[in-house]
Amino acid sequence: MNTPEELRALVESYLADLALTPEVGGLDASMRYALEGGGKRVRPVLCLATAEAAGADPEAALPAAAALELVHSFSLVHDDLPALDDDEVRRGRPSTWAAHGEAVAILAGDALLAEALRLALSYPSPAVARELVQATLGMIGGQYLDITGGEQNLAALHRLKTGCLFSASVACALWVAEVPEGEQKPWRAFADEVGLLFQIVDDILDEDGYLLERGADGARALADETAERAQARLAEVDADTSVLAGIVTGLAARTS
Amino acid sequence: MNTPEELRALVESYLADLALTPEVGGLDASMRYALEGGGKRVRPVLCLATAEAAGADPEAALPAAAALELVHSFSLVHDDLPALDDDEVRRGRPSTWAAHGEAVAILAGDALLAEALRLALSYPSPAVARELVQATLGMIGGQYLDITGGEQNLAALHRLKTGCLFSASVACALWVAEVPEGEQKPWRAFADEVGLLFQIVDDILDEDGYLLERGADGARALADETAERAQARLAEVDADTSVLAGIVTGLAARTS
Numbered sequence: 001m002n003t004p005e006e007l008r009a010l011v012e013s014y015l016a017d018l019a020l021t022p023e024v025g026g027l028d029a030s031m032r033y034a035l036e037g038g039g040k041r042v043r044p045v046l047c048l049a050t051a052e053a054a055g056a057d058p059e060a061a062l063p064a065a066a067a068l069e070l071v072h073s074f075s076l077v078h079d080d081l082p083a084l085d086d087d088e089v090r091r092g093r094p095s096t097w098a099a100h101g102e103a104v105a106i107l108a109g110d111a112l113l114a115e116a117l118r119l120a121l122s123y124p125s126p127a128v129a130r131e132l133v134q135a136t137l138g139m140i141g142g143q144y145l146d147i148t149g150g151e152q153n154l155a156a157l158h159r160l161k162t163g164c165l166f167s168a169s170v171a172c173a174l175w176v177a178e179v180p181e182g183e184q185k186p187w188r189a190f191a192d193e194v195g196l197l198f199q200i201v202d203d204i205l206d207e208d209g210y211l212l213e214r215g216a217d218g219a220r221a222l223a224d225e226t227a228e229r230a231q232a233r234l235a236e237v238d239a240d241t242s243v244l245a246g247i248v249t250g251l252a253a254r255t256s
Numbered sequence: 257m258n259t260p261e262e263l264r265a266l267v268e269s270y271l272a273d274l275a276l277t278p279e280v281g282g283l284d285a286s287m288r289y290a291l292e293g294g295g296k297r298v299r300p301v302l303c304l305a306t307a308e309a310a311g312a313d314p315e316a317a318l319p320a321a322a323a324l325e326l327v328h329s330f331s332l333v334h335d336d337l338p339a340l341d342d343d344e345v346r347r348g349r350p351s352t353w354a355a356h357g358e359a360v361a362i363l364a365g366d367a368l369l370a371e372a373l374r375l376a377l378s379y380p381s382p383a384v385a386r387e388l389v390q391a392t393l394g395m396i397g398g399q400y401l402d403i404t405g406g407e408q409n410l411a412a413l414h415r416l417k418t419g420c421l422f423s424a425s426v427a428c429a430l431w432v433a434e435v436p437e438g439e440q441k442p443w444r445a446f447a448d449e450v451g452l453l454f455q456i457v458d459d460i461l462d463e464d465g466y467l468l469e470r471g472a473d474g475a476r477a478l479a480d481e482t483a484e485r486a487q488a489r490l491a492e493v494d495a496d497t498s499v500l501a502g503i504v505t506g507l508a509a510r511t512s
Contacts, residue, residue, distance in 0.1 A: 021390070023397035023416060026404065078366060083358035102339035103403050106362065107396055110334060110369065114392045117373050121389060126382040133377060134277070136370045140363055141279035147359050148282065160279060 001243050002058060004250065007048040011041045014062045015069065020115060030100040030108035031115070034077045035070070038091050042198065042251070043068040043169040049243045050170045050187065054177035063119045064128050064172040070116035071136055072165060075143065077109035084147060120172070127175040131168050138164030154209055158199040159192075166195030186236040190244070193230035197251055200226060205256065227252040257499050258314060260506065263304040267297045270318045271325065276371060286356040286364040287371070290333045291326070294347050298454065298507070299324040299425040305499045306426045306443070310433035319375045320384050320428040326372035327392055328421060331399065333365035340403060376428070383431040387424050394420030410465055414455040415448075422451030442492040446500070449486035453507055456482060461512065483508040 002010070015035055020028045044065030051061035080087040080095040081102060088098040097105035113136065120129035142161030170191035174184050200223040203209035210219045230248045234241040258266070271291055276284045300321035307317035336343040336351040337358060344354040353361035369392065376385035398417025426447035430440050456479040459465035466475045486504045490497040 021393040021397075023394040023420075025397050025400060027397060027400040074366075078362055081359075081362060083362060103337075104400070106334055106337060106339060107400050107403075109366070110330075111393060111396045113366065113369060114389055114396065117385070117389045118393065121382050121386045123382075126377050126380075126385065129373070129382065129385060130377050133370055133373045137277040137367060137374065138279040140367045140370065141277070141281050141283060144281060144283040144360070144363050147363075164279075 001052060001240065002048070004045050004049065004243065004247055007045045007052075007058060007243075008041050010048060010058060010062065011044040011065055011069065014066055018066060020111075021118065024111050024115075027104065027107055027111055030096055030104045031112055033099060034073045034096045034108055034112060037073075037076075037093070039069070039072070041069060043072055043165060046166070046169040046191075046194065046244075046247060047173045049247055050173035051177050053237075053239050053241050053244055054174060054179050054187070055239070056173070056177035061173050061176045063122045064132075064176055065169075067116040067119040067128070067132055068165065068169050068172065070112045070119065071132060071139070074109045074112035074116065075139055075165075077105055077112065079143060081105060084143075123176070125175065128172045131171045131175065135164040135168035154213055155196075158196065158209070162199045162202075163192060163195035166198060167191040170194070186233050190230055190233035190237070193226055193233060194248060194251065197223060197226040197230060197248065201251060201254055205254075223252055257308060257496065258304070260301050260305065260499065260503055263301045263308075263314060263499075264297050266304060266314060266318065267300040267321055267325065270322055274322060276367075277374065280367050280371075283360065283363055283367055286352055286360050287368055289355060290329045290352045290364055290368060293329075293332075293349070295325070295328070297325060299328055299421060302422070302425040302447075302450065302500075302503060303429045305503055306429035307433050309493075309495045309497050309500055310430060310435050310443070311495070312429070312433035317429050317432045319378045320388075320432055321425075323372040323375040323384070323388055324421065324425050324428065326368045326375065327388060327395070330365045330368035330372065331395055331421075333361055333368065335399060337361060340399075379432070381431065384428045387427045387431065391420040391424035410469055411452075414452065414465070418455045418458075419448060419451035422454060423447040426450070442489055446486055446489035446493070449482055449489055450504060450507065453479060453482040453486055453504065457507060457510055461510075479508055 047065040047068055048058040048061050052058045077096045079085050080090055081097050087095050096108060117129055120132045138160045142157055145157050146161060170187055174187055200210050203211045204219050227248055231245055234245055303321040303324055304314040304317050308314045333352045335341050336346055337353050343351050352364060373385055376388045394416045398413055401413050402417060426443055430443055456466050459467050460475050483504055487501055490501055
């Protein structure tokens with residue numbers, strides 16, 4: 001079994017060598033800028049680790065894993081735009097629109113989404129692409145709730161905005177590993193808890209969301225309970241899920 | 257065989273009844289606003305007419321036809337944004353961002369693209385979705401050339417910005433009608449000419465592009481030659497292509 005660090009190196013190498021569609025031409029510079037932003041690659045690593053736990057070669061899951069990262073990257077590029085969150089800085093450097101201009105950033109986000117689907121469609125079966133497109137729609141719906149303030153229920157908002165893509169990170173791997181639909185339930189329940197855990201810890205680190213709602217101790221307790229539930233779901237799966245268990249522990253304890 | 261008017265009625269009815277993914281929530285209002293803008297539905301009608309000429313029930317091609325219109329609609333919503341073409345009016349009414357705000361228009365465009373892929377993925381085979389995503393990437397690349405002025409070759413620019421989606425309108429129908437790849441060549445050559453014809457006539461009507469490059473008579477002559485080549489390609493196809501021939505004649509003669 002590969003460690004999360006080894007899986008992340010696989011992702012980085014695949015993304016660095018990724019051939020974008022030639023027709024995007026000069027737009028590729030802004031797309032690569034957005035992709036090379038120093039993200040932790042949590043979603044693709046989760047995807048590869050799930051694929052390996054479910055019996056597939058992680059290399060086989062690389063197009064799906066990269067597609068997940070491209071969708072995540074698309075969402076950040078558009079979220080940062082002046083009309084949305086108006087963030088000039090992302091991970092310590094200018095956000096894509098601040099570096100390449102608004103017009104290019106809008107098109108770069110569009111192209112990242114389309115490239116993601118192209119990667120997801122490189123599999124013989126449409127299942128990976130279906131999973132990804134459904135998650136993307138949920139994520140966009142969550143972003144809409146976020147900017148309109150129409151949703152007071154933090155859990156419902158995060159389930160869409162963050163949870164959908166985490167769930168898809170696991171689900172895409174299950175399709176790559178050809179896990180029958182009838183056996184996917186505990187895996188998917190695990191994925192839901194991981195997405196929630198990621199968001200709670202994000203809020204603790206950003207002093208936002210769940211931290212404001214529950215206070216520091218309350219949010220920490222919620223994170224720990226969620227991590228425990230994620231481990232319990234993993235224990236229901238008939239496979240070596242030790243690497244995934246380590247990822248959960250790491251996500252619960254992360255400090256950045 | 258259905259007339260183009262009958263096919264358009266099929267498209268309008270399908271789009272009006274189209275169930276959007278529930279997760280997009282209140283974003284659906286801006287998406288429907290963008291879709292209901294009174295467009296001529298040229299691409300979906302071309303798709304349905306091709307499907308019927310190739311031996312399929314046009315109803316079977318409706319998800320693909322609608323997906324093409326959603327991609328077209330997504331591109332208009334984003335192109336109209338202040339950072340891009342800054343158009344406040346589209347077809348005689350406020351453009352999507354002017355009516356719903358920039359932030360919502362960015363997300364609505366994103367969601368229209370994702371919904372288009374969801375529709376294209378409703379087929380058992382991924383071929384329709386692959387065709388659509390490739391065309392979308394070409395179209396975005398064309399839009400990038402357009403805003404950066406990096407391309408002085410009008411034909412190359414239009415082949416990407418307009419041609420790709422016209423070609424996909426025919427190609428998606430071929431996959432729905434299960435036309436073997438080896439028999440698709442004349443159909444695809446026809447599609448390329450139709451896309452070019454559409455763009456030349458657009459430029460004549462808008463007093464833009466080819467009209468500026470070649471003058472009124474030169475652009476008209478180019479349109480007529482292109483229409484003739486489109487008809488010649490159709491004649492190479494072993495099928496009843498009379499409705500498609502009528503669509504070409506109509507596109508060449510259109511005045512709006």
